Amino acid sequence: MSESKLPQNSRAGNQQTEADMPPEAPQPLPWPSSFRIGTDGVYICEDAGNGTYSYNYVFSPLHILARTCDGQGKNWGLLVKVQAPNGQWHELVIPVSMLAGSTTVFRELLMSLGLRIASANYKYLLAYLSGANPQQIVRSVDRVGWHGGCFLLPEKCYPSQSEAQQGGKFALLCSEGVNPFQCRGTLHQWQEHIGRYLAGNSRLILGVCAAFAAPLLKPCGVEGAGIGFEGDSSAGKTTALQVAGSVCGGGGQNGYIHRWRLTDNALESLAVMHNDNLLILDELGQSDARTAAESVYMLANGQGKARAQKDGSARVITEWRVLFLSSGEMGLEQKLKEGGHRHMAGQGVRMVGIRADVGKGHKLFDELHGYPDGKTLADALKLAVSQYYGTPLRGFLEHFTANIAENTKAARAVLEAFEQRVCPPEADGQVKRVCRLFALLTAGGELAIRFGVLPLAPQSAWEANARCFQDWITLRGGLEAAEARDAACRLRAFISANRMSRTAHAAQNRALLYH
Incomplete structure (x- = not known):
């Protein structure tokens, strides 16, 4: 020009x-x-x-x-x-x-x-x-994420080798609101001030793996889903979300994190804004039960509501692919029961609940890395994520798009191996579906380690996600289908509530029979 x-x-x-x-x-x-x-x-x-x-x-x-x-x-x-x-x-x-x-x-x-x-x-x-x-x-x-062989972020397109040779170019249409995919600092600074403290901390690794796994949804052919960190107000839920979000972006008052208190239209817009990436929603308690129930299906299924245009014709239905992280003092099941709604099995496999407190006496943390207590480490991480963010995702995409075919093959190999070795063979299909989610997280994390983006030892993502998967099974209450588990729970509750009266009637009937 x-x-x-x-x-x-x-x-x-x-x-x-x-x-x-x-x-x-x-x-x-x-x-x-x-x-x-x-x-x-x-x-x-x-x-x-x-x-x-x-x-x-x-x-x-x-x-x-x-x-x-x-x-x-x-x-x-x-x-x-x-x-x-x-x-x-x-x-x-x-x-x-x-x-x-x-x-x-x-x-x-x-x-x-x-x-x-x-x-x-x-x-x-x-x-x-x-x-x-x-x-x-x-x-x-009109959205970030995969477009052919290119992964688009607001400021840059990460093309595959073939796309780069063909010279394909894209222009991202401007959208209102703050760009969540901002960058600050260098990858080395993120690794030094945030990444090094992931070692040995299963919940932190889980969240960060979700950020790297989201771009693998399309290449690996896996459906979207979410993970909800549950626990009291001091369990460290928001810290886990902040660390995970720092992989992708930040800036602004809340960094990369959004709130659950949204309208349907706003949530759809957020999902599109985070297409093929991680979406983070804090404070499930701010959403009403009906909205939460519908939102979990909508986010995981990757499709908005059908709507009509002014002339009565059908609008094009909005679509996306996301992994999402959530937090709340109560889990989705408890939230729905509080609002008088039944927790369906489909919701349980689309948003997986896991306790933020790992039970080691330090809330969110397994390992304090020299800090005197969990609060001090959490405060240090909260300060760091406000200063260094966005570079790990860019580093991951640079490596992944350099050879999409080989890297996708490697990701699928990790995914399949995790499913075969970690998921019990007698597990119900619902449990196997959730295991596939944790397997995808593992694939994203292990690739990030291999690329030199995550400063962790090989197998760290595997070990952390395997532990979180087992913790989810424990919290869930077993390997059987949710419907069978719930039916057994209702039967036990009925027997417990009516044991004395039913026993008395039976004894009286026997007395009459042998009189």
Whole structure:
């Protein structure tokens, strides 16, 4: 893209003649020929009379990069790059349909990213964008995650070798709200201040493995699911979530963590925002029982509700793939019972409950790594996750996409081996399904160790997840189907509640029989 260094006194309405301007770049240009691009902004060329032209500064740097369209060749737009006052560049896709109506919407989008423009020059902004003719076309997508052989994050595409050779490019459509996939610090800093304290701590490893396993859902063909950390308010549940979230991103008041208290539409939007990644929801108690029950099915099944458009036709149903972590003082089963709802077996395999307290006297932690108590270690981790985040996921994706076929094969080998060696053969199908979830977490963790992203010894993820799986079986109450277990529990409760009265009646009947 051509960019000219214009004279400094050409800004703010000061005019320059055509002789003052550098020669025009070869055609075709991605912007209209009546505009020139300088390092300090965009200029409009106007007839000054007497066969001369003047160039007036109209707005700060705004570059037109490409046309965009979706996978069906529809919903066209412009990919632009705007420079903020601090010098930072931001990319944005502007739907061309916005240019047909009021200029307010796209102008607000650009100005929110740092575009500086006087109100008198609004007409030039519309002319600049409407007359754009970039030759490059890129595919626009509305979510992060897998798109063909590329894994897309807001700031970068991680292509497979074949995709990189083909030069496939994507543009992520802008969405409202804070970007959860932000980065701060280096991978080495994350490893030094957070990763090293995972060693020997099964619950921390479990959560972090979920972050690395989420991008494996599609390659390994595994369905989405969730794990809920249960326990009292000081058990360390939120610490486990914060450490897991630091793998993917952070920033903002709550870092990578969201709250359960959401509407259906908001939860669907969050799921799409975290497609092929880890979604974290804190404080299950803030959600009502009915919403929690429906949300677990919706998140794990990867599909939103069917809705109608204004004309009555069906909207396209929103879809996604996520692994999710949750926390709550009570588990999902207790939450549903509290609201008068029955806990279904399908919910139990889609959101697996596990106690945050490992029973070693230090709440969440098995190993304190030299800290005097669990609270001190938790406080140190909470401080660290506010300073170092997002880099482990990038490191993992760099390695995984370098050879997707071989790395997927390795992940599946770990997954299958874990299922065969850890899951008891007599276990019910429901238990085997949950074991597959823990196997996927193990695969993600062991790959991250192999890639040098997780600073742990080989087999650390296996050992931690195997222990957590056994702890889940203990909390669940056995290997049989949930329906059979619940029926046995109800029968025992009935016998216990009615033992005395039924025994008395039986004794009386025997007395009458032999009288």
